[in-house]
Amino acid sequence: MAYEIPVTQARAELAELINRVVYGGERVVVTRHGKPLVALVSAADLERLEALADASKERTVSTVTSIGSATPTPSEHQRFGIAAEHRGPHAT
Helix, strand or coil, X not given: CCEEEEHHHHHHCHHHHHHHHHHHCCCEEEEECCXXXXXXXXXXXXXXXXXXXXXXXXXXXXXXXXXXXXXXXXXXXXXXXXXXXXXXXXXX
16 A cells, blocks of 8 residues: 655655655655645556556557458348448438
8 A cells, every 4th residue: 555645745755755665665645635646656666567558558459450350241241230321311
């Protein structure tokens, strides 16, 4: 669990907060009006977060590229049917 601190207090205690993160292994969430604003995390935690983000992007790209053609085949039209049909302005 992260230690929460208001931004006004965090300004005054920045050196102490950095020590808590670096040497105490804590994560500090700076809040404004009780809502999370930013977080102080160790450089190691940041590297892990960036690696997770990169891996997530790679999985998303490979999933999208493996889907193949987005054009439905005739059998798909037949299987799913037509839910709505555009008839133009003069159709009855």
